[in-house]
Amino acid sequence: MQSKLINGFQHIKYEGLDFAPTETEKKARSFLELMDKRRSIRTISSRPVPKSIIENIIKTASTAPSGAHKQPWTFCAVSSADIKSKIREAAEKEEFESYQNRMSDRWLKDLEPIGTDWHKPFLESSPWLIIVFKKVYDEIDGSKANNYYVNESVGIACGMLITAIHQAGLVTLTHTPSPMNFLSEILNRPVNERPYLLLPVGYAAEDTYVPDLKRKSLNEISEFY
Ligand SMILES: Cc1cc2nc3c(=O)[nH]c(=O)nc-3n(C[C@H](O)[C@H](O)[C@H](O)COP(=O)(O)O)c2cc1C
Numbered sequence: 001m002q003s004k005l006i007n008g009f010q011h012i013k014y015e016g017l018d019f020a021p022t023e024t025e026k027k028a029r030s031f032l033e034l035m036d037k038r039r040s041i042r043t044i045s046s047r048p049v050p051k052s053i054i055e056n057i058i059k060t061a062s063t064a065p066s067g068a069h070k071q072p073w074t075f076c077a078v079s080s081a082d083i084k085s086k087i088r089e090a091a092e093k094e095e096f097e098s099y100q101n102r103m104s105d106r107w108l109k110d111l112e113p114i115g116t117d118w119h120k121p122f123l124e125s126s127p128w129l130i131i132v133f134k135k136v137y138d139e140i141d142g143s144k145a146n147n148y149y150v151n152e153s154v155g156i157a158c159g160m161l162i163t164a165i166h167q168a169g170l171v172t173l174t175h176t177p178s179p180m181n182f183l184s185e186i187l188n189r190p191v192n193e194r195p196y197l198l199l200p201v202g203y204a205a206e207d208t209y210v211p212d213l214k215r216k217s218l219n220e221i222s223e224f225y
Pocket of ligand 1: 173174175176210
């Protein structure tokens with residue numbers, strides 16, 4: 001691999017993907033078709049998923065860009081039945097409270113077509129739960145070191161995680177039980193880490209149905225200048 005010093009720091013030659021324009025057209029179209037099939041799935045089967053697949057999915061997420069390349073994330077992958085059931089119990093307690101007392105009427109109305117409620121059986125049935133923690137700062141030699149654009153960085157990494165899960169033929173749900181502090185306790189995470197998202201991962205259960213949602217058109221989501 002070719003390398004050289006720039007401003008005193010080692011740089012390596014960028015070996016990017018180099019497609020002919022027609023190939024790029026094809027790639028962009030076929031990736032859209034692939035991603036358009038992604039859906040949030042709430043009925044996940046208990047069919048096992050090998051750990052090696054989860055490892056590669058997590059490694060893919062960690063290729064995401066991040067502020068000053070701090071990679072301010074920890075992905076906790078849980079397959080232990082005991083921990084999953086603790087997480088389900090704690091999540092359902094919070095979700096029950098949210099659905100009964102915390103969510104506005106408007107919010108509950110917006111959720112009606114999706115059909116969610118406080119029951120979260122997928123937290124136990126899924127072979128894996130990936131809990132993403134954002135590192136609000138790092139601890140280096142006992143002192144605090146800043147991370148930058150943490151929410152943006154971890155959000156992008158989660159998008160790539162979801163994409164990696166989908167393209168491997170698996171399914172997930174972006175789950176945000178609120179508040180989520182119980183995840184720090186159950187997983188015994190350090191104080192510089194805050195729970196960000198909880199993603200059950202596995203295969204879709206047989207005969208899974210999803211809400212018939214329509215996505216906004218290109219005109220509605222973009223402006224070209
Ligand atoms: C930040 C975020 C939080 C979400 N939280 C939940 C959740 O707690 N429970 C749930 O069932 N779905 C949750 N969703 C999933 C959305 O309901 C879903 O993405 C949306 O209805 C569009 O459906 P689709 O993902 O199948 O395209 C969340 C999505 C996002 C992006």
